[in-house]
Amino acid sequence: MPVSPFFKLERMMKNRPHAQATARQDEMRTRWKHWAVGSVIAMGAVWGGAEVFGAEHETVIESHGYTNFGELKYGPDEVLSYVNPDAPKGGEFSQWSQGTFDSFNQYAREGTTGALNTLPYETVLTAYADDPYGSYCYLCKTLEYPESKDWVIFNLRDDVTFSDSTPMTAEDVAFTFNLFQEQGIAEYRAVVSEYIDTVEVLDTHRIRFSFTDTAPRRDVIGFAGGTPVFSKAWFEETGTRLDEANNAPFVGTGPYLLDTVDINRQIIYRKDPNWWAADLPVNQGRNNFETIRIEYFADGSAALEGFKSGVYTFRSENSSLQWATQYDFLGVRNGWVNKVELPDGSIGSGQGFVFNLDKEVWQDNRVRQAVNMMVNFEWMNETLFYGIYDRPVSFWDNSDLVATGVPTEGEIAILQPLVDDGLLDASILTDEAVMPYVSGTVDRPLDRSMLRRASVLLDDAGWVVVDGKRMKDGKVLTAEFLQFSPQFDRVINPIVENLQRLGIEAKLNRVDTSQYVERRRSGDFDLVNHSLGQGFEPSSGLRQWFGSETADDSSRNLMRLRSPAIDQLMTIVIESETLEELTTSTQALDRVLRAEGFWIPQWQKNVHTVAYYDMFRFKEIPPLSLSPIDNWWYDAEAGEALRAAGAFQ
Template sequence: MPSHPARTIAASRAASRSRMTLRLGAAVLGLGALVASTGFARAESHETVIESHGYSFFGDLKYPADFPHLDYVNPDAPKGGEMSQWGQGTFDSFNLYTRKGRQGALATIGHENILTGVYDDPTASYCLLCSTMEYPESKDWVIFNLRPEVRFADGTPLTAEDIKFTFELFMEKGLPSFRAAFGAMISDVEVIDDQTVKFNFTPDAPRRDVIELAGGLPAFSKAWFEETGFELEESSLTPIMGTGPYELDSYEVNSRIIYKRREDYWGKDLNLNVGRYNFDRIRIEYFGDSSAAFEAFKAGEYAFRTENSSKEWATSYDFPGIRDGYVVKAELPDGGLGTGQSYVFNLRREKFRDPRVREAIGLMFNFEWSNETLFYGLYNRTTSFWDNGGPLTAMGAPTEGELALLQPLVDDGLLDASILTEDAVLPPTSGNRQLDRRNLRQASGLLDEAGWIVGDDGKRRKDGRLLTVEILESSPAFDRIHNPFIQNLQALGIEAKLDRVDPSQATDRERNYDFDLTVHGFNLGYEPSTGLKQWFGCDAMEESTRNLMGFCTEATDRLIDAIIQADSTDDLQAGVRALDRVMRAERFTIPQWFKDKHTVAYYDMYRHPDPLPPLALGELDFWWYDAEAAQRLKDAGAL
């Protein structure tokens, strides 16, 4: 995935999983759900109750209950060895469920959700911690029948009381956006017996979301929390104990983290897990920046690298390890959604509330010149919040389904009538020089109209205030991309500069919305629903780590509600296209780039299934270690 080079390995892995609509973000290496029905009646209900090994709202499940293994894994993959990668910056916590501290890479690797997903059935969720689920046609509740064999890392069994405790813990001490989402949809959680837990849903909760929302809850041990006194709201270098296949082995703050595979992992023989979690150890080495990390990779200090710098990919992979055949350089297909990677405006700042200002600033980013000069032609321009999304991507004029949603918003004065007839907004194109004079003239006219007038010193002012733009950044690798953009903005009369800080400062400032422009991605999934409220909704704009922009309009709130209420694939896709169209017209992002391949390099001791599933690289999930090849590398002095 072409991601911002400042993002750590943890963010990179999370992004790839989010393409498959990772329901909660707390699961580590998987996702999921399903449906297969047999009707029977619970005593407290006269409705037909469906019993299934999974859930999918719009379609059938790919995998039956008794499937032997996932189609894309190697069921005979050997266990053993180490996967090593790099992370950037610093860390001081393994608690991902608080805004405090900077989390270490793969901080939730020991946690599992009730339901999980798979990389070749992206709209389904399968039972992981449960063996089956039961729910009525009304979806007023769901019962999860927990697997009796599930064990936490200390060997104690998972019970329904632990699930209830986890829900109540998050509702009391979880992030505000979590409490808002779950509290609006789940009224309470009941313990029926040790292995049976029931989630009751609120009357107004969208029925498409409720089962997967409940199934997205991780499992924490009530006894462990009581014994340790762990505070969910605080940063901590003690990871929360989970049921997952890996646990923390050791760490050195700001240097490395090592996770080890649990030999006693309860689910190692489960059909969902056959051929997965093959490495004995996963090691993350920390470096201050990508350049230092690359030098360490060439020296064999870690063994797997996803390359996010087009310059490095095009010019630097000719070192001895490549020439001697010790290191594999590969471009592997990536069929997932683009992340919508973009500069985003902080709309909380008055100077950016005028769309003419946003459009003018966006005209100054020259993607075509950047791609040719800086990226060696490796990227495509981000055009949509659902790039590579097929029927989810708004194209041309609105379709009939989109018009049915957009017309009432125009009638109510929430949208301009032009949205009904004009083509979806695309980013501006530029010439082959860094500063495109045509775009400069257009941008200048927009700022003049908005009242930002050029003074004798060449700077633009309005009501005596300078028009300033600062780009928040933590990675030196991005300087060569930001600086030409800044120079173009200065040519427009804007007082522009790069505000480069260390990664922990960048995290803190983004959380506190203390920036003008920053780089952001949108991992929105194939069946977007209530999560859109955290990305773009008015209710979450002042507390969400996703809605960095502070974006809020009544029109988009209503479109999000229509998407949530969609009861057919056609209605869902029309709603998403309409939302994509409206948000692109707001120009609160300056689209950057994406590519449809994974650019990776690794020492020739790792193997993967061929072909890979379209929606995941999966190097931490279903790749494996070739011990004989590793020994040859060691004998040759390559590692």
């Protein structure tokens, strides 16, 4: 399946637990990093012949793609550089997922969706894992747009069919876009409705999107082309709704179909033998597996034992403890299983705990920082993580969008008006960018110097110690860490103990998956895990993560952040026209976001820690994505040898 740019839609999914990094989840996580969150799909400008269109007499550009910065890496009908175009087809790829599921519709609030549920879908425009700013026609042959980007026309392919063999037309594209506008979640509708003025079907395979005058021009083409395309006829015949749980994926154009499902235990997808795009040059060496199987487990430890015994055959390991101590098993010793660290050139995950700012107690940054000081990363990394992690610094780690040191002249020019208007403290102009607290204690979880500093902050905030507990206005200061995976117990319990030493009544509350999803969504938590890593081209999708307008009900702005200064900074980022402007404005935004203190950075690593049975092959790992389902293949001879040796079931 092409690495489809669901920029808006990937981010409008209800937030789901990610205790494990499955292959598809890893792919999606990476996509979220190297494109702006919900932002424009950057399509590379290969200029076609100019023509005159309409009364404006503007030059119209016709191209196979588009980019806001630089040039497209690929011309039309090129094979991707990181695939093996001669890769054999067939075999099975299997992985694991944690928890339970009762739906295949990730676009609805209700239900918990099964893994890889977007495999049956494709989009008008697509993106590739070694071109961070580019995007290309996929369900279309070419796109046309004027220099003003007031509209775009997609000239759709006439050979695209849905999985039920019916042809895809412009009517299906328009229907799907309107469906998301009518039944999609509110945070998505609120953003897109400000950008798209009209959608017009010009003929069977041509569709025009016209944009509002106020829509940021870096975003508009991406908004129009980033929606997956569903069958209008199927939706109308079945009466299916986008905002309700569904027991199977919708009818789409993608390479895989749901084959079998055992609720809460197993999902199998099978290659569509009649997939319309199998012979396209861009798909050579991709979608090579005949079946993709997902095995469900209650927790990571049980899943690892399943991997050892060959219940499934690919594992992206996210537990440092297991990676360091649990991979000296028979399969590794016999050479049946490869344990490797693969390069990851994408933007960092931005993983951390976030506070619920709707709760009054967490609206005081002094209280938030006191809690932050009780997280001793240095001890964790040495004692719990075997030294394999780094700590996130920014929401744009591993890029030049990170704010460093004191503000540059360019940043000051952006920040000064916000200081003058009283929206930011003047210290933002002179202080160095906020960095995570560094403990000098690695031999024990509690750093006493941090304890003293945190105590002073709480005293200043009015939370005084009474009978060993922090009290204010007759209330006890409490802090609950909401979790669903037992893998976090060994990490959070020492933090809880540190907070209790500080006088905070802290606890870890581990709930089942469905409760976890619902409580995160509804804001029923104090602190919860969140991955806030952004993309190389931040734009309008920022508002879903950090905008005041999304704070009441957002799958991304879990911390309920409301800041007029940040709202204005996001507008400056969105309206940036050059890469230099984008870099400077994003650095300013990063600086202010980190100063807000709603985030306690956790840990991340710059490699993929992966184990797989030695029957999978790949040409290379693209710099911005690890996506085995997309471009790895099955070595049948090696697979049969492993099976004969009893390596797996």
